Amino acid sequence: MFIINLTYKVELDKVDQHLEAHIGYLKQQYAQSNFIASGRKIPRTGGIILSKLKDRQELLDILAQDPFNIHGLADYELIEFVPSMTSEAFEILKEG
Numbered sequence: 001m002f003i004i005n006l007t008y009k010v011e012l013d014k015v016d017q018h019l020e021a022h023i024g025y026l027k028q029q030y031a032q033s034n035f036i037a038s039g040r041k042i043p044r045t046g047g048i049i050l051s052k053l054k055d056r057q058e059l060l061d062i063l064a065q066d067p068f069n070i071h072g073l074a075d076y077e078l079i080e081f082v083p084s085m086t087s088e089a090f091e092i093l094k095e096g
Contacts, residue, residue: 001093002059004049005077006068012044014073021067034062036093046074052093056080 008015026049029035037050053059056078068074083093 001081001083002051002053002056003079003081004051004059004063005079006046006049006074007077008046008074010073015068018067018071018073025066029062034059 026035026038034053035049035051038047040047051059053062059078063069063076069076083090086093
């Protein structure tokens with residue numbers, strides 16, 4: 001599982017110009033079961049995406065398709081971890 005930490009490199013007005021395309025990209029990745037949660041950071045300096053993918057290179061290839069990445073709007077930090085404890089509602093995230 002990966003936490004993807006996006007940090008904007010440009011002003012928010014430039015981010016907002018590509019926000020609709022980014023949301024479409026996110027919806028596509030949810031439909032393909034590549035992402036399981038996402039949202040803005042507060043303050044709005046970027047965002048967080050959770051992915052249950054296990055292959056780092058596959059995830060990097062998918063992130064390369066993000067309009068925020070294509071247009072150089074954000075840096076991406078990948079943090080890999082293995083959930084060993086969750087609430088009952090998130091048991092599916094644990095690796096057996």
